[in-house]
């Protein structure tokens with residue numbers, strides 16, 4: 332089945348192809364002649380994912396899907412969330428984003444350590460976080476939503492060469508002591524937010540009378 336995936340991110344495309352397997356041929360917007368950046372101006376992951384999928388549907392009228400992913404860090408009140416891609420600026424630089432995240436957490440930890448020394452607080456800073464993905468599939472003009480989450484913690488330092496985005500600073504619960512960039516792509520896809528959402532989408536498509 333040919334299906335257009337609203338991404339220009341080669342890491343995401345590779346993951347999605349592996350997760351969906353042989354029955355699906357993923358086509359990029361560029362391969363459909365859509366070269367501009369697809370807008371994502373919503374205030375939630377679902378709104379952004381829907382907006383990207385609708386943008387494609389309006390231009391090609393073919394089966395298409397988009398995902399939007401956010402990283403929620405408890406100690407930051409759920410930030411960066413919907414702002415994950417542009418956390419450190421409009422250039423969406425992965426390294427700057429991770430550096431900002433590690434810096435923000437270390438500032439909070441220093442403040443809490445000081446407060447604790449002064450006897451003002453005994454609180455420990457949680458590094459708990461999760462990735463959340465929302466996928467919007469449009470088929471015959473109808474929208475379908477699938478989601479997935481991955482629980483873990485933010486590491487103190489970057490580690491690993493695999494994956495993309497924030498993978499080097501995310502320690503999934505399933506692989507203690509290793510970041511998503513330390514484990515293999517197959518291991519990541521087996522547990523990831525995107526893996527869960529896309530497998531649900533694939534099940535839906537396989538179960539549909541095409």
Ligand code: IMP
Nearest residue numbers: 398399400401415416417495496497498
């Ligand atoms: P978007 O959903 O493509 O807009 O991605 C939002 C942000 O999350 C970008 O900075 C991505 O690099 C990051 N991101 C999305 N998926 C993953 C992932 O699986 N691992 C690490 N970072 C990710």
